[in-house]
Amino acid sequence: MYSLSFAFLFILISVCNTVPTKSSNGCGYDACNLGDPNKLNVHIVPHTHDDVGWLKTVDQYYYGARNNIQHAGVQYILDSVMHSLEENPDRRFMYVEIAFFWRWWNEQTDEMRNKVKQFVNEGRLEFISGGWCMNDEASTHYNSIIDQFSLGAEFLRDQFGECARPKIGWQIDPFGHSREHASILAQMGFDGLFFGRADYEDITQRSKTKNMELIWKASANLDRQSWLLTGVLPNGYSAPGSFCFDLFCDDQPIMDDPHLHDYNVPERVKAFLDAAHNEANQYSTNHIIMTMGSDFQYESANQWFKNMDKLMKYVNAQQTNGSNVNVFYSTPSCYLYALNKANHSWTSKTDDFFPYAHHPHGFWTGYFTSRAALKGYERRSNNVLQVTRQLNAFAKTNLRNSTFPLSEAMGLVQHHDAVSGTEKQEVAFDYAQRLADGIDSAVDVINRAYSKLLPLDEKIPPKAPQFLCQLTNISECLPIEGKNQFTLTLWNPTVHTISQHIHVPVTKKYSIRDSTGHVISADLIPISEPTKNIPGRKSFATNQLVFKVILPALGFNTYYFELKTDNEDISITHNEECILQNEYLRVDFDDQGNLLKIKNFKKNIVVPFTSQGFYWYSSFPGNNSQSEFQASGAYIFRPNSSDPQPVSDKRTITCIKGEIVQKAVIVFNKWTSQEISLYDDSKGVEVEWTVGPIPICDKVGKEIILRYDTDIGNQGKFYTDSNGREVLERIRDYRPTWNYTKVEDVSGNYYPVNSRIWIKEPNRQFTVLTDRSEGGSSIHDGSIELMLHRRTLYDDALGVGEPINETAYDQGLVVRGKHFLIIESPSSSALYHRVASQRLYMRPLATYSLPQLSYADYSETYRQTWSALVKDLPLNIHLLTFEQLDTNQYLIRIEHYFELNEDTTYSNSVTFDLQKLFQTHGIINGIVELTLAGNMPVNDMQRLEWITIDKESSKMDKPKMMSVNDLNIVLNPMQIRTFRVTVE
Template identity: 25%
Template sequence: MKFWQRLIILCGSAFFTLFVYLMVSEESTWEDAHIKKARLVQSRLWPKKPNESFVLHKNQEMCNLQSWEQSQSRISTFDVYQRTEFNMNSDGSYEMATPPPDYPNNSENELDHLDVIIVPHSHNDPGWLKTVEEYYVDQTKHILTNMVNKLFEHPNMTFIWTETVFFSMWWNELDDDVKVHVRRLIRRGQLEIVLGGWVMPDEATTHYVSVIDQLLEGHQWLWENLGVKPKNSWSIDPFGYSGTMPYIWKKAGMENMVIQRVHQAVKNTLAETKSLEFWWRQMWDAKGSSDILCHVMPYMLYNIKFTCGPNRFHCLLFDFRHITNEASESRAKSINVNNIEQLATYLYEQYRKKSYLYKYNTILVPLGDDFRYDMEIEWDQQYINYQRLMDYMNNRKDWKINVRFGTLKDYFKVANKKNKKNILKHPNNGFPVLSGDFFPYSDQENAYWTGYYTTRPFDKTFSRDLQANIQAADILNTLAYAHLKKWGMNYREQFFQFSTLLLKARRALGLFLHHDAITGTAKEFVVVDYEQKLAEAYNNTQIIMKTAIQILASSGKLMTPLVFRPETIRPAHNEEPQKKVFKLVNTNVRVMLFNPLPQYRQEVVQFLVDSSMVIVKNEKFQIVPCQVNPIWQDQTTVSPSVFEVTFVVTLPPFGIVPFMLFKAEHLDLNNVFPSRISIYNRDELNVPKNVKFYIQRPEPKPVQPIVLENEHMRIEFDATKGMMTSVLDIETGNKTDISMEYFAYKSQGSGAYIFYPSPTDNTKVIYDIPVIRKISGPIYSKLEVAFNHYLKYSVTLYHVPTLQAQGIHIENHVDIRPLKDREFVMRFKTSIDNRDGSYFTDQNGFQLIRRKTNPNLRIEANYYPMTSMAMLEDRAQRFSILSAQSHGVAGLENGWLEVMLDRQLTYDDHRGLGEPVEDNKPVTSNFVLLLENRRGPNKHQNSHYALPSLLSVATNDFLQQPVVKYYSTIDSDIFHKTVSPVSLPLPCDISVVTFRSLATANFVHNGTSLILHRRGYDCDFPDVGLQCSVDNQQFSLQTLLKKFPISSIRETTLTHLYEKRKIDAKNTIEIPPMEIAAYHINW
């Protein structure tokens, strides 16, 4: 080959290489230029940055809240757990403080008079081994019917009842004369309704919003039908106790409470100082206004075997139920003249030994068990034999004892009387004050009930979705009612329909809060029954929302036919939600977006469409910039027929805003921005020819880290594993190591309740190299990591100036059905130095409490419930995980936080369920990570509670109450306007817990319930991106309700049973930090 030929070939190769380089470079430059242009478009939409529009002067009282450190309580459960010795007896039970073996016979001091209140009860689970309906028909109906007959037959016998769900089912079947008898028993004090919520809720996995809702439902039913206002709480079966519930019970008007399932070793620590009765105070409460008297049962269970005293074998002598051919542990024989002295002595000794654990020689002796008293004969057996024992014991003057039947009201009346008498003599020796909670729970043999924090996550997520739906439906229903009344239009028919549907929905959710439902600890067929009820409730709320949106959007001009449909549906009770794909090829689509928050929100929203040639317009018919993203047919192939369109919206408080989606004739590159697609660990990327995306060459063996970046942070990922490795703060230049990993614990016998992993075998369950897809655009960028088995997750970073841009958004799709005996975990290892293993978890979405890993205990003993938030911090930084659903969490090493995502269990853990948990379903979980810099040194590192930043408060609101999306293909200008019903937004720290219309039993409007919560926040963190104000602690309800025809407003207790004061809508109201306030409004 001649020289000039070689030269031509060489030049040609060089030119080709340069051309390819320039093409790739030009593509990148094109996209960067359009990202900048998109930001200009958005800055035109929002000429002011969010913070410039709102006053962000911090509330001084809120900031001072942190300086209190913690309430002036003598006992903190944080300290109790740290000093508890977890010693065990030879039978596997924990050691319990006990009097000397010969007590009381050889007591050194003269014995005081002993009062014994025997409380007959029957614990009725609304679903566990049977469905709620099966339990009612088989047992509960008979228990309640027998109760009426036998309490009239035995006038000095008593009974307590808790679950309103069962009582209402029974009540609906009663004749009027029986109802009269029931009310008479209540007036006479023989029957006491205790707690009175729809159910006895779980306290680890429930959100305080839904707990209040079911309590309100139960209390309103009781007041209307029985004239009852519960004063005492009875919560004996939840598997551990939250510090939030005492606050809720107290705010609802209750004065005393009884609990049972506290860690037996912790009970021992409390019993050593006679502290099993205490004033339970909130950690942030400096004044003691939240105090409620709590009685802790001392022994392992609430059945007769464990309630008379420490000797369970002696206690079994006093369970007199005997049903032919029924298996029983009871060793009881009928009391007669021949055995009464010996048996009464046994019982007296047990009562005295039990009283040794309490301060005032007054003991509570529950007499019952699960579904007891379903047979008439048991009422007679228990009553007759105990009456004989009482008569004998009370006549033994040398015993100084008075035994009688009673209710909780009777017990606490005696206990409080003795406490007041003692305080007069010894002012500093009354009931102690305790703050904190009682998690985790263990009954025996180091068996920790920490697995149920995560068990059946599909249903936990389902219930949280329904909670959000009910809140939104309540608000829309109330707004529609108020507006139609203002417009002079008849709403009676719709109100009747809506009230019926909402009643069913909230009762279904209330039922699911039961401590064997949301916990995932029921039989599989019972779980299906719960899911079906949740699905029906979910659908009912959607009927209400679409009707109310149509009424409000049309100003009442178009009530029927209904033209709106939900964008997200649940096709079946056991399937995840599905999003509608809008068919733009044939028609335009109008979407209506409802904001269930009382503040403005700027947020990125997404929809699925059938064309990438899309245009979005707002109510003024202005084109809204949007980003178009791919939907994947498989790991490397882009769908030719389904796309995601995403754009930014601004929604007013409680507002409804319309948008229009059109199919475009051509791609408008000034307003529509196809995303750029990158793929790693694969050598192919299949994009249909007729689809316009910007494609980066596949990298089958990437070397450099993958990066997501916005103006606030830069996130690096390992390019082979797709796992996060670090986050760089753009403003400060500080880099924080955040190593993300997924793994599974191997079970050693875990069950629905109990978490019991192998301490050394943390199983790697993901072996394959994932396909990693990066989607980049002007609105957001996303990294999608897909494994062949078990897991697909994504990390999203937003670029637009909204609150969402401050966080790292993680979505997990987990399917562990192929695994056996594995408990799947997401873990973050950070460089944050949180000192001694301390971190914080939230309690029911209401408050944060300090946790500390105990290295002397196993992994399962160091797991805690997270309802919506967990965090760890050092002097300079805070790392928070915000969660849209409940999980178990742990911080096993400094700088670590892990979240359990799902559990596949082939063992029964021998706590009564009798079956494993193998009905796993694919489940999606959503989280937001926040990495925040403290503006000054952390002055509160020793506090036992913490406050979230305002940023995390607002971000969590977005998670818990998402934008509600409805659509219509009917093209009518009647809907093309924004509905803005609220005069001014509420401050950032105020949330609307409830804004719902109340109804009588006949579904007549009975006023509106408005419940507000002023959330606490930490003042030491910046507030970048906030879209609300916090300048004033005082505000008037006119701020929220100016546009409505208000007749009267009353401030009440939480469930509206007690009136505190009448208020004028124009007058300012003051809600102290952390407090909840309730109002009853008449239009």
């Protein structure tokens, strides 16, 4: 002890022992200290994790308001960090959430901005991930993931240039990790991904075998384009035990004056060396990472940096006494680069990291469904955003800045405590308000665009504005009620002509003229009692007009409504057998409202249903003191029993048959009902479900599922999508990566369902499509269940501090959504589920107007149909992004949305002429292909090469340079290509 103290006294007065550093030669990998090849290199990574909303709103977190809820003020964190970086050029810091940094940047002086740019250019400040937020990976759709990354990447590129371009994904806090998300990062040109959470059994196995870092082969279709070095961090994302130096930490600082009684350098150094060696035992190279920071830390950055400076100094000094530990400031990029240079071969992985559990009873599968209404609103808001961008681009209104409020709101809502449903109720309201305000701004853009597209004479803009009716899902559109005439304009955002069935709630009878002036058929269908009784519904409408439209690709049709007096021929029966039938399908119900079977006539496939309906799991009411007492809450799904209870022992059925639609309205009780519809030309069955207010007068939390029980022998296998794109096989009570211990029969088998789930036999496949993200599974052979809504009474002790108990109008919240059922052979299912799912997420946008004109005058004044395309693009192509950047420049993303070997026709490569998208704009005279985030030409992308233990290399061929002389674009299955196009 005395000799060790003496050694530290000697070090204190010595001038020759200093922290080994590497003076920056630039940014990125060029700025990296790669350590000593003969030592254990400890990369110290200072960081803060700043949720863009969780316990407080994003505004409150930024300004440091309401610290009684949680002490956090991001503006002070960034102020303090920049001052500390200025104090010592050896220091490093990384930052992630651009939603916060953008706000802070807008408040800075030119002097501070120049300092920050210098930090970035010298590699001292590094932006990691670079998205608007650190997004959730379970309940997010790939379109919105790409958008939120692109929003942040554009800001970084414009303000800082190439030195700020992120190369590493940093998903340290999301609750499970999707394969598609990793693939997206790889397609953005990222070299690696680090995260903090993985299943407790997975981590135990990986730490024993030193496989905490691996090559994630993140696509079954894109091969090496999707490979990503992926690492599980050693301490979640916190500092090693006893080394938190934040303002609110209780760990001892480095007290290095040996004349003082509390001098603690020897024990602090020993503890650090022990922590480094313990961590090294779990990792496979002589490089390890230590994350120094946590949630909203570094408000007093000097406190952190001063202690880390000392710690590194004294730890490295022990090398003279034989220590092999070399510690220095680093960043995630530099740590990854060091791994790349370590000449190591890596294991690989092809599945995902769902579901995530932190102990045997703690499966984080409840948030797959939590706040189902917000999940639905987020998906619908994305629909509005994409249509607004298209209208702005095709009308050439150059109002991109006016779409920013909705883009920014959507970026925030992708956060892992936003669309996930794991925020406090007040914060959820704030997210919804931001989306609503963003949509209001989008409506202004829509009106400006239609003012150019609608009039036959552009000098005469429409006198009546277009408006959205956002409550038509509950058959309410107050502005049109009782009007003698109104118009409905439908914009089709897809590159294909589509057939769609439209519902318009009305208080009177109307005839409908299509875009050619012809009166079209419509069914006047009574609005169901469950709909009319939804709390908060203000409409007097008792009927809805249902009619079919054919919409042009990337274009609109306008439909003119005017009063009429004749009656519609509608058949209605109550509590009798009911058969819904068209030329493709037959759906049978008995007189008790039980779904008996669905038959596909064309394929001669019948799927009988042993039962179909609503059930509820009772939420476990634990006190969270130990694993076995884990409660079900916002994050956790833990049912009290593996056998859910039916919501009702009986039900009623009303059978409604018109020419356009046939419908079975099935009421289970006062708070659950479904309307099962078959349209005249539909090849699938629509199920519109309504759940709520969920009763809790019995003091029992309830988690509501809609279950479809068939005779399909799926042998424990089922299939779910990943963020709306590729589909993964799931096997009940099984994990591909480790020997799974079955503890929770139900929640341990739940997976995120963003768009589809299916079960199959060799000749039959039953697929359910969803209109939002839901948790789902096949708990028993032949069965698919999807969780629709949750109301729990206990907090699960994971931070949010509230049960998931949503209310509205002084009672439990009512949620309504849709499923779409497809009965097909496995060989032909992809054609139907791919197309139908794509159109569920990107539906025609309906805007209404109240022109005070007769139809004759209206048709002479306004264009009633328009399309940007002369001819549809191939069916397996989807236009993901069409956005005007400035007067003559556009950002385009085109995707092939079929997988390999799904369909004999549509799973093949496809070629099309990009000029066809610009037939209304002019001639393309400039084109650059970009990475997926849109922030770098693909020809400039130089990803690191990795080698697997099977001697496979991640190296790819350089892409072909684009030229305006050849605009034929080739797309392979699941490929997304991004272009910046300049038009004359």
